[in-house]
Amino acid sequence: MALAINGLDRAFTFQKGNELIALSDPNPSMTVDQVMNFYSNTYPELTTATAQGPEIKNDQSIYTFKTTLGTKG
Template sequence: MLLATQLERKFRMEDKGQEIILTDPDEGLSPEAVLNFYSNSYPLLTTATIAGPTIQDDAVWFEFKTTIGTKG
């Protein structure tokens, strides 16, 4: 028998070399809306881009990538 389940969405970002895992505030929000939601708590996300989704460990992962503070 085949069983289909919905995978949980998870979001990650890196700040000062530290990986931060962010939970999904609302499954109905788009990844862009989640980015806007968390930008109130993490100002560096105001200029971030979204990478993904990738599937890993039974979850759908989106990564918020920032370029502030890097050269090149």
């Protein structure tokens, strides 16, 4: 009997104002930074963000993009 190894699905989130935006994984072979760059076309605030994580929840690796736009002090 062969043993199958399955990785965890990835998910990405970031806070935009009061809303938590959930982003799906566009391509599992992309790095986390490449995913952030991919979504920066739609969400420009991700161009200055940093990636944190992963946090494991519900059989998913969840990465959080922390934006620095609009923060002072």
